[in-house]
Amino acid sequence: MNQAFDTRARILSTARELFHGRSYADVGIKEICEIAQVQKGSFYHFFPSKQDLAMAVIDDMADDWAHGFVAEAFDRDLSPLERLDYLIDAAYYWQKAAKDLEGRMPGCLFGNLALEVSTRDEVIRARINAVFAKASTHFHETLDEAVELGLILPLNTQSTAQAMLAYLEGVILLAKSHNDPEVVRILGPAIKALRIELPPTN
Amino acid sequence: MNQAFDTRARILSTARELFHGRSYADVGIKEICEIAQVQKGSFYHFFPSKQDLAMAVIDDMADDWAHGFVAEAFDRDLSPLERLDYLIDAAYYWQKAAKDLEGRMPGCLFGNLALEVSTRDEVIRARINAVFAKASTHFHETLDEAVELGLILPLNTQSTAQAMLAYLEGVILLAKSHNDPEVVRILGPAIKALRIELPPTN
DNA sequence: CCATGGGTTGACCGACCGGTCGACTATTAT
DNA sequence: ATAATAGTCGACCGGTCGGTCAACCCATGG
DSSP: OHHHHHHHHHHHHHHHHHHHHSOTTTSOHHHHHHHHTOOHHHHHHHOSSHHHHHHHHHHHHHHHHHHTHHHHHTOTTSOHHHHHHHHHHHHHHHHHHHHHHHSSOOOOHHHHHHHHHTTTOHHHHHHHHHHHHHHHHHHHHHHHHHHHTTSSOOOOHHHHHHHHHHHHHHHHHHHHHHTOTHHHHHHGGGGGGOOOOOOOOO | OHHHHHHHHHHHHHHHHHHHHSOTTTSOHHHHHHHHTOOHHHHHHHOSSHHHHHHHHHHHHHHHHHHTHHHHHTOTTSOHHHHHHHHHHHHHHHHHHHHHHHSSOOOOHHHHHHHHHTTTOHHHHHHHHHHHHHHHHHHHHHHHHHHHTTSSOOOOHHHHHHHHHHHHHHHHHHHHHHTOTHHHHHHGGGGGGOOOOOOOOO
């Protein structure tokens, strides 16, 4: 089983890298198998279909995020505004490192997949959506705390959280189209300026 | 030549619809030809490659934009802030109409292509980038005008313009992943809150 | 009346796609 | 020792991919 786990893990991490660096449609199972040093039959022993692989990749990356820099950025020991700065910084360094390594900015796997696949595959779309929803709650909690602490004026924390997530994705999109991580560093901090007002209380 | 023009135009508009509604990789030339009622040989008479077709589609859509709602939204008769509202509105109604028609939110063709293709195709990436650059100048001019009129405090109009474009793309991305145009209407207006400050003048 | 050339046609190409399958091997429980 | 099971292997499947090509159609100009 150790061997099996290893094979599965190799497929998963290879697929993740390739999907992230290129795209879902552009990466074939054959190529994944070659790089992961796995035979095709073995591949289909672990993943019933390419779609299933995609789901596993999404879950895998989401897990890494949750326990990685998302956990760090949204650390409750940091002040709310520091968390946002940390997040932008982390995104910047990540993209920069990837570009220095591969020559191209891969962007955000979830954003990439969302745009590529969500018109054709409801299942994958839903899964990505769940990842976004979870990310959004982190912003939401951060904003609630900032309001409680009186750091910012009261606002619609839920919608603003979504707006911040959208902005982050948009900044990464634009940076990817420029193939320049600096865009993230320049535009990123403006995330703190985003505000969606509370609905008027009649 | 009239006939020829018609054939070319049919290919172009069909490809545009399909690329926009699905993705670049997912749409084959055979399918485009079938729907456009054009033979494959004729296709290659007008477009030397799929990549060339993509470029033509980008140019075509960019043209339509420039003379369509972008021209309307950035009408100099509107006040700067009205222009931004108009733009969000236009984006919302466009996506809503598309979804009502097709069942799925297509999002922004340029954003979609940027994320799908820009790691594999420098030429297309550059073309999309040019479209973004042009869109950014519209924001830029709008912001400059708003500052001149004293409607907003001075800021880094160029970077803020890019931030606004990024936000618009991000909002559309998130809306697409929700398959819900309402996201555009809810999050969109916050575009006016974005600010990137001027570099400190020493 | 014929030559020229833009436009059309559809069969064809090799490569590759996601996925299947039967044979085989290594591991483990009984 | 044996039987069952998990995992490996790679040839093979039908279908599709982007792209090619030689033959043909037909309007125009000389």
